[in-house]
Amino acid sequence: MTTAPLTPKQRDRILRAATSAPSKHNTQPWWFRWDGDRLEVHVDPDRTLPLGDPDTREAHIACGAAAFAARLGYASLGFGTAVDRLPDEDDPWFAARVRVTDAAPDPRFEALYWMLPRRRTHRAPFQETPIPPLVLEYMRDAARDEGTWLRVIEHGPTYEHLLGMIRQATDLEEEHLREERAKWVASPDAIHRHDGIPARSLGPQPETPTGTVRDLAIGRDVSGRGIAVFEARPTIAVLETRDDTPAAWVTAGQGLLRVLLTGTRYGVAASFANQPLEITELRDEVASDTKHYGTAHMVLRLGMGTDVPPTPRRPLTDVLGPSAPRSRNGAFPV
Structure with a gap:
């Protein structure tokens, strides 16, 4: 466990990592909530695609990617983590919880953390060189x-x-x-x-x-x-x-x-x-x-790949969500 609570700067570092995850059409269908030093990842139903993703499968995949990116953020601070996945009977839109463990972080995570800002969805032609x-x-x-x-x-x-x-x-x-x-x-x-x-x-x-x-x-x-x-x-x-x-x-x-x-x-x-x-x-x-x-x-x-421009990301203040889950119309989902 951490010997001291995460500082605001450390929390921001973890959140920035989480929000760099890919999502369908860059909808960023997530919101986050801190529970002590644990980070909860929730599907934001107001950012899902009712026609293109009616069962929210791809929104959940995006939230899983955000959870992994958050793990990298924790690892960059020296913390090992574990992930608790849904379901949560009290919160139908809960996707995952990333929590600190006593274990050291995966030593491979540091290199992956520094790849987060370099990863792009590549909608341009590839080089002719084959993948090794x-x-x-x-x-x-x-x-x-x-x-x-x-x-x-x-x-x-x-x-x-x-x-x-x-x-x-x-x-x-x-x-x-x-x-x-x-x-x-x-x-x-x-x-x-x-x-x-x-x-x-x-x-x-x-x-x-x-x-x-x-x-x-x-x-x-x-x-x-x-x-x-x-x-x-x-x-x-x-x-x-x-x-x-x-x-x-x-x-x-x-x-x-x-x-x-x-x-x-x-x-x-x-x-x-x-x-x-x-x-x-x-x-x-x-x-x-x-x-x-x-x-x-x-x-x-x-x-x-070749160089391609990044897609935008929401400010951290926008992704810290409410204290209760919402449905598409703002009501508690049933």
């Missing part, structure tokens, strides 16, 4: 360390089938999903916002649709993006957990960020190709086609 096989193995190890499985798919019938499903899901995307996304992606008021994806972070439009590069502003005229040739056959990876429960979603988020930061350390970048996971029938097909460990949660496009 040893680095892919490090990323698989990172997933296993968090109780998840990263299935890397580089070629063969499974690759072709998965690529086809990504393209199919992109073609099947309905207009109401694009309208919901437009509220978060390159919105007219983006210059005044601390969330969402501004135009500068969208990346260029693909000259030829590849399937794995998701154009988040498809069908919209967003100035200044340009057009680029993307790699036709990037490495694809599927992140899985054994179960498909809210607790498993939080676990998936922790594994996801550990994988992404491990890749960042060696120059590997990622974007998300989750289109087939957003359609129930195709998600089941992804699972049956790539299944090794359990349920598919994330489809990643991987490659050697």
Whole structure:
């Protein structure tokens, strides 16, 4: 245990780490509460996507990633941690609690902590250099360390089938999903916002649709993006957990960020190709086609990265939430 309470500066350091986690369309669907030196992570239902993420699976994954990032923040201060996951009968939106333990922090966490500000969702073309096989193995190890499985798919019938499903899901995307996304992606008021994806972070439009590069502003005229040739056959990876429960979603988020930061350390970048996971029938097909460990949660496009701009983050004062959970309309959820 800590010998003295965390100072305000230390708390801010941990919170900044937590808020650097990735989330769908950078919605940042979390709020945090301090309980002594323990940090609680809660899903913020007002920041979820009722159409694009109706069961809040991806919001829980984001909160799991935030919990892992908070662990890195604690570790950078010399504290080992453990994570208590949901459920909490008194708080339906509770996702995880990060608490200090007597154990020393994982010695690998220090390097990962310094990768947090360098990690980006990479919506630009990758370099032509292939990912070294040893680095892919490090990323698989990172997933296993968090109780998840990263299935890397580089070629063969499974690759072709998965690529086809990504393209199919992109073609099947309905207009109401694009309208919901437009509220978060390159919105007219983006210059005044601390969330969402501004135009500068969208990346260029693909000259030829590849399937794995998701154009988040498809069908919209967003100035200044340009057009680029993307790699036709990037490495694809599927992140899985054994179960498909809210607790498993939080676990998936922790594994996801550990994988992404491990890749960042060696120059590997990622974007998300989750289109087939957003359609129930195709998600089941992804699972049956790539299944090794359990349920598919994330489809990643991987490659050697280049410099891309960061997405904004909310001020710490905005992420410290209320003393009671809320529903979408502000009432206690039932």
